[in-house]
Amino acid sequence: MNQIVPRDLDVDLATLPRHWMANNATATAIANGVNLLFPHGERFFVRSVNQFRDQIDDPALRAAIKGFFGQEGRHAHAHDELNATLRTQGFEVDQFLDHYRRLSSWLEAHTPPKLSLAVTAAAEHFTAILAEGAFSLNMLDQAAPAMRQLLAWHAAEEIEHRAVAFDVLQAIDPSYALRIAGLIYATIVLGGFWLWGALMLLRQEPGGVLGARRDLGRVPRRQPIVRRVFLRGIRQYLARDFHPSHNTTDRLASEWMAARGMSLPGAITEAA
Ligand SMILES: [Fe+2]
Numbered sequence: 001m002n003q004i005v006p007r008d009l010d011v012d013l014a015t016l017p018r019h020w021m022a023n024n025a026t027a028t029a030i031a032n033g034v035n036l037l038f039p040h041g042e043r044f045f046v047r048s049v050n051q052f053r054d055q056i057d058d059p060a061l062r063a064a065i066k067g068f069f070g071q072e073g074r075h076a077h078a079h080d081e082l083n084a085t086l087r088t089q090g091f092e093v094d095q096f097l098d099h100y101r102r103l104s105s106w107l108e109a110h111t112p113p114k115l116s117l118a119v120t121a122a123a124e125h126f127t128a129i130l131a132e133g134a135f136s137l138n139m140l141d142q143a144a145p146a147m148r149q150l151l152a153w154h155a156a157e158e159i160e161h162r163a164v165a166f167d168v169l170q171a172i173d174p175s176y177a178l179r180i181a182g183l184i185y186a187t188i189v190l191g192g193f194w195l196w197g198a199l200m201l202l203r204q205e206p207g208g209v210l211g212a213r214r215d216l217g218r219v220p221r222r223q224p225i226v227r228r229v230f231l232r233g234i235r236q237y238l239a240r241d242f243h244p245s246h247n248t249t250d251r252l253a254s255e256w257m258a259a260r261g262m263s264l265p266g267a268i269t270e271a272a
């Protein structure tokens with residue numbers, strides 16, 4: 001297993017252009033739609049794993065869990081700042097965020113802890129596939145520099161910790177049915193809130209929802225990231241012998257960054 005270490009990113013979003021993705025309103029709304037979900041979603045991932053932390057004896061997995069918590073906590077914080085930036089750009093996001101937090105908190109309160117863990121394992125697979133696509137499909141090259149920096153850091157760490165929740169789930173309950181129940185649940189909830197968030201943002205653009213398809217057609221080298229994430233991710237996850245390490249993406253982020261003269265911030269060592 002990779003060493004999983006948190007890193008602090010110092011990035012200034014104050015001058016981020018409103019249409020930071022490919023200079024395009026629709027592509028930005030799609031990207032912002034999932035970005036909006038991260039702070040509350042990643043704190044849920046941490047809670048759902050933390051409920052089982054004391055039942056994990058393997059020292060390597062315990063260390064990985066600690067690194068995973070450190071990374072996700074920082075991602076949530078960075079995406080809180082991005083959400084604040086969307087407000088200063090004039091987007092009304094708080095009504096949506098309030099609905100999202102309330103609905104997902106209600107769901108969490110009514111979901112058995114093992115199923116929440118299975119949902120997190122599946123959602124982490126989706127974020128790892130999304131991260132892989134961000135690098136390998138050169139999506140990040142179309143983002144404004146500050147967002148390229150933020151998302152490259154986030155994506156690199158998603159790839160790094162992609163197996164943690166999955167390994168905790170396997171240690172707690174290796175049932176295939178539970179894993180697939182988590183996949184179905186995560187697909188519906190993540191897909192539903194992402195779509196809702198993106199439509200909510202598009203309604204605040206001059207072209208609205210109806211102009212979105214035409215607007216998206218103007219993006220050069222458009223990549224079907226949503227289809228790739230959901231269809232490829234689901235197909236992989238359905239394989240009985242699937243493990244996140246089967247996706248050999250360990251060097252993807254460092255190679256992508258090196259080719260662009262970028263690097264990750266230094267690792268932070270934290271007390272146990
Ligand atoms: Fe994250």
Ligand SMILES: [Fe+2]
Pocket residue numbers: 045072124127158161
């Ligand atoms: Fe993650």
